[in-house]
């Protein structure tokens with residue numbers, strides 16, 4: 267690699283989950299602290315960070331084609347390219363060997379070293395860092411700056427569950443919880459920077475544990491209760507949870523902490539106990555349903571969300587129909603469904619009975635039809651409800667705004683006469699008209715926040 271000029275502008279492109287979005291924001295903050303500025307929309311950046319996702323197929327191919335596109339667009343002055351995220355972790359060496367245009371490869375637990383790696387790259391030395399301990403990363407990151415009304419806060423990383431289909435335990439490492447005091451400080455800075463809502467993130471966020479400011483051992487509910495004391499913080503959410511890490515305290519918090527929103531994302535993956543066992547999920551379909559009942563008892567209006575995989579190796583038509591029955595029983599407000607994708611190095615990738623693509627396509631279509639039906643049904647059932655909408659951005663028409671209901675529905679509304687709204691406001695609306703992906707609201711009173 268040749269020596270090059272120090273980059274002055276950057277662009278971070280994040281793919282995949284919300285934890286990657288959080289990491290992407292933190293990388294941008296690191297780069298800003300180093301004196302780089304965000305490349306204006308539509309302009310080539312001197313440094314491009316591809317913050318990649320490895321969860322499903324074709325992730326690596328996508329990275330190579332993105333690299334090719336960047337090199338081509340740069341002409342005789344190609345950008346400095348950094349590959350970050352889970353593909354970097356899983357396939358770093360291969361990327362370095364195959365793509366000479368890549369100046370650095372940095373894993374999800376090592377990106378705090380990005381600034382030094384840029385200096386190396388400027389000097390003509392390519393560098394790879396896929397070290398694992400995550401605590402070092404958080405300690406080395408700069409303080410948070412100005413943020414939007416809804417902010418992410420990673421509280422837990424990694425996974426010890428080893429579901430047989432999943433790469434996360436290999437790419438993100440073992441479960442770790444960030445310390446309570448650090449999280450409280452980061453949350454306070456986010457709120458001071460403009461956040462009204464914080465979503466606590468973790469691959470197994472409900473496995474978070476720590477010691478509170480009085481030295482008591484606490485779980486996620488303890489952290490949530492303490493964050494709820496931050497005056498200007500209006501809303502708290504958390505994602506993603508695992509059924510086996512649910513505590514009585516967290517369930518109870520849904521009935522007791524007003525700022526904790528009535529929404530639960532709790533992946534189940536399949537409605538068949540045989541498939542769940544083969545996935546190493548360590549819970550049954552019935553156990554999952556009983557858990558949801560307890561959430562509903564604590565917070566009757568709670569909106570439920572989940573993740574599903576169709577076509578796991580060996581899944582029969584009858585087993586898939588058990589998933590449809592579970593969906594019918596739950597009536598999800600929202601859900602995410604995927605075709606099984608064999609991931610290199612995971613146990614399921616070499617299991618017998620890989621399901622043909624056409625069968626997977628058919629099952630995914632049927633499952634999504636059921637989930638879409640329920641999402642629309644949930645939105646329709648919410649018509650007539652009054653709620654606060656946290657305003658996130660302007661809508662397409664003048665005077666129109668877009669935000670989120672407590673149940674995480676996208677709500678759009680027209681500003682009331684004499685009551686101009688602004689980003690970050692909580693506006694009281696009546697939910698008036700339901701669509702499959704959004705709800706129209708009618709302002710009940712001018713902005714209150």
Ligand code: 5AD
Pocket residue numbers: 321322431432433533535573574575604605606607608609
């Ligand atoms: N194939 C398909 N979907 C997967 N997920 C995780 N690994 C795979 C895989 N190999 C889905 C799960 C998980 C979500 C984040 O992605 O549903 O909950």
Ligand code: SF4
Pocket residue numbers: 281282283284285286318319320321351352433434437438
């Ligand atoms: Fe993708 Fe999973 Fe990594 Fe998130 S943790 S970036 S979803 S592979």
